[in-house]
Amino acid sequence: MGPAHVVGAAVIDGSGRAPNNLDITVENGHITRLGASGAHGERPDAKGPTMAPGLIDAHVHLGLSSPIRPNFSFRMSAARITADIFATASATLGAGFTTVRDAGGIDGGVVTAIAKGKARGPRALSCGPAQCRTGGHGHCGAEGEPTELWSSHHIAGLCALSMRAGNADDLRHNVREAFRRGATVLRLCVTGGVVGAHDRLTGTRFTVEEIAVALQGTAARNTCVTVHAHHNETYEMRSRPGRAVSSTAPASTNPQRP
Structure with a gap:
């Protein structure tokens, strides 16, 4: 053409x-x-x-286009979740955003479908599933639901809110898996947040050793970690390849953003 x-x-x-x-x-x-x-x-x-040149939004969650609790408690059909994701993608492009960075929630199939013109939406740079601590921000299974069922909420190629890790070895595996599934950058939920019933905004959810695992995984790919961080101890991280850039403000200035 x-x-x-x-x-x-x-x-x-x-x-x-x-x-x-x-x-x-x-x-x-x-x-x-x-x-x-x-x-x-x-x-x-x-x-x-x-x-005008297209706008860029560096923090979206296309995979959270449906109500979060029904979405991740087996109460919504894959068809409804798919329709909601692509409706949001289309509306985002219609609002003038031609590039977005998805900070956790979509799987690689959404990025590919948009890139190949199969669905209307902005160019998407995806973190894949966010990396979260077991029971922390991003792990929002129903109360009493066995922890090992969390990955059952993923819809392959479409929607995967997070991968949970209980230790550094779990996280190392999950980081490699996220990049295998098409992630461009990595998303690490270092503190508590509003998506998860068992943690607090002020809590730190990963150890120094675990954070180092994520940084090593991105340094090897010359990319970075985008950090969910709601207090200053973890918010003050410098941005360069193999290091972290916080995309969530401290709780004192932005307490409601996931």
């Missing part, structure tokens, strides 16, 4: 300047030129609308 030269739109170029009437060249889904082009290709007239 050849380039498209969109003409007549008022363009926000991201520089802070007022919108200008500029031609835009789009090739393979990317803006490659601002300004008039003499190259051959389609020339759709966009006179009237305002155009």
Whole structure:
């Protein structure tokens, strides 16, 4: 498919300047030129609308598009969960977000379906299932449900909220599995949160040894860990490959965000 030269739109170029009437060249889904082009290709007239580069959201949960408790207590059909995920993905793209980082909840099939044009949605960079401590934030099985049943809530290729770990060896296995299933970065739930009935926001859920396992797993792939951290002891982690970047603010400023 050849380039498209969109003409007549008022363009926000991201520089802070007022919108200008500029031609835009789009090739393979990317803006490659601002300004008039003499190259051959389609020339759709966009006179009237305002155009801007796509927005990026670095913290979404497409896999939590259905009500959380029914979703993870065997009370919703796979068809309903699928419909909710792709409806949210479509609405996200419609709101102008062309790239999102999913911080836990979708499995690799959702990313692939969108990338191949089988479903409407933004480009998704996925953490795969979040890494959580047994009984901690992200492990929200029904009260009295045997711990070993938690992975039964996963729908292969579609939805997997979290992988639970009880020790460093469990976490090492889960990190490798998350990347095998298509994760781009890793999500580590270091403190308590609001998704889980048995922990507190102020609790720390992984040991230094366990956190080191996650960092080692991402360093080998030149990527990073995005951290759920609700208090300052774990919030103050530096961002670079093989290290961690917190994507959840301390409880004092954002107590409700999962």
